[in-house]
Ligand SMILES: CC(C)(COP(=O)(O)OP(=O)(O)OC[C@H]1O[C@@H](n2cnc3c(N)ncnc32)[C@H](O)[C@@H]1O)[C@@H](O)C(=O)NCCC(=O)NCCS
């Protein structure tokens with residue numbers, strides 16, 4: 001199995017791209033969703049956040065007030081680093097669990113939607129491909145419209161991340177989401193064909209097979225070969 005990192009800037013269109021990839025049957029792990037799960041009350045990250053940011057960032061029901069926490073961290077870089085240092089290790093642990101789940105299910109590749117993939121660049125070395133969803137000109141207006149933010153607030157959020165033009169340098173593939181949704185969809189279809197055609201998953205399987213063959217003898221060869229010959233990205237039965 002190989003990993004594909006998908007990233008972009010805030011409101012650059014990652015979720016829009018992921019929706020198409022999911023329709024095509026791809027396995028996608030969404031770091032934003034996991035980031036919400038790991039701060040549920042009574043989990044370790046939640047307790048650390050309350051300890052450092054105080055009970056002022058809680059809603060009446062005890063959950064984290066994301067709007068209040070967002071206002072703090074997008075205007076104060078040192079608080080943002082603090083929040084990242086609390087949440088990112090928990091997010092990465094959960095991502096690893098989900099990757100293993102898809103591996104066991106037989107997926108040939110998994111797409112990891114990670115907004116800060118290029119900022120926390122130690123993750124990129126695990127990715128076979130890195131895809132950037134790019135739309136520098138439309139980003140600000142889409143962000144303001146989607147989240148109902150004033151221009152200054154939206155600009156602060158964009159500034160809290162590496163500029164899209166710098167991220168371009170790290171990406172193996174670019175999806176330009178500056179135009180209409182149909183143009184983006186066509187680019188996603190091309191990316192999907194490329195991933196489906198990729199034989200990189202074979203190396204991991206052959207390596208795993210070699211180890212099993214070495215350990216277990218001839219029946220392990222049978223375990224390796226049928227899976228290698230199946231073309232679909234979908235989980236393979238049996
Ligand atoms: C600050 C929080 C509470 C705001 O929550 P909210 O529901 O308003 O936004 P949401 O989580 O949907 O994030 C929206 C986008 O903001 C950007 N963003 C989120 N956190 C960060 C951050 N620490 N630094 C820079 N950009 C960020 C990303 O582009 C993300 O896609 C939340 O984003 C959070 O807990 N962030 C820290 C965890 C994190 O780094 N998440 C990003 C995925 S690794």
Ligand SMILES: Nc1ncnc2c1ncn2[C@@H]1O[C@H](COP(=O)(O)OP(=O)(O)OP(=O)(O)O)[C@@H](O)[C@H]1O
Pocket residue numbers: 008009010011012013014015016017032115142143146177178179180181184
């Ligand atoms: N090609 C497009 N044309 C017009 N609007 C678009 C296009 N792509 C995305 N949008 C809109 O722009 C906004 C941001 O897109 P989306 O939510 O997919 O970005 P995102 O990168 O997942 O954002 P975030 O990381 O901040 O959650 C949404 O309101 C979406 O409907």
